[in-house]
Amino acid sequence: MMPIDDPTPERLRRIPSRQLTQAAAHAHRIVAHRLADFRTHHYAVMAALDEAGPCSQAALGRMCRMDRSDIVTAVDDLAARGLVVRSPDETDRRRNTVSLTPEGSGMLRHLDEQVRLAQDDLFEPLSPEERAHLASLLGRVLEYHTHLDGTH
Amino acid sequence: MMPIDDPTPERLRRIPSRQLTQAAAHAHRIVAHRLADFRTHHYAVMAALDEAGPCSQAALGRMCRMDRSDIVTAVDDLAARGLVVRSPDETDRRRNTVSLTPEGSGMLRHLDEQVRLAQDDLFEPLSPEERAHLASLLGRVLEYHTHLDGTH
């Protein structure tokens, strides 16, 4: 049977914002597959805790660029699996202090490796230099817009 | 009051797949704002119709990389606003032929301009050469993965 191709119109394919969202869809699919029964939110929260140390949920939300309510869900999930611990902050009783447990730390090392593998899946057609250049360009765009959000 | 910054951990910020999804989130927000009461699906379908001419919903789905069921919804919306017309295909009674109306064509020109403006909002920190380079790199990644999906 003749395979139907119906190529994407050039008009759509060359819109940079569309390239971004399409590539991000592939990225999410690949990463989600590697993370198995974890969501990207879970990984982000654990990685932030590992780098910043125990901190409040609000701080986690600002670091991960996530809404506070989504932090609640993510921490609920991770705490149920014993990967983080939620404890009251004695110096400010509005806050919880979220900490990574040893189990969480071990799981994070595994997830780090899965995320690393996902990068290779995703950027396979690019050389190391090209990957670095892409990361640099995306980083400039991100810095610009996240700074805009912060000041506005 | 001291502004709280809580910077994103370097560990998260330098993951290329995360840069992609974060940048795509900005892209979507900016484009959605410009498209006002249209969704990206609506624009994609209209642009595909304009470039490929009247065609079936299944063909639209393949061109726009959208699920058939989402095409149904998008065409429903556009037909309700008189921007496209859905008519039975006489040569293959399984298919509908979707066509852009003159009103749809006019609206598309307006949306084209909005999308163009959104690109400037999004990639403001990049020079024209850098934008082209970014588009080229993303295009390579997209071509690789969409081709993978097609053959697999």
Place this chain on the structure above:
DNA sequence: CGTAATCGTTGGGACCACCAACGATTACGC
């Protein structure tokens, strides 16, 4: 001619981003 494939449609699910409102608590301005 029987089976496989395609088409449009319906009705979902998952995930991510985002918002509003609430009680409790803390910080700030006067």
Place this chain on the structure above:
DNA sequence: GCGTAATCGTTGGTGGTCCCAACGATTACG
């Protein structure tokens, strides 16, 4: 100091994008 504003965690949503399964109808294939 005290009233007001801001922050924190939580609950309970909404919307958009991407997917999937199944169905009857129709067409293509072996």
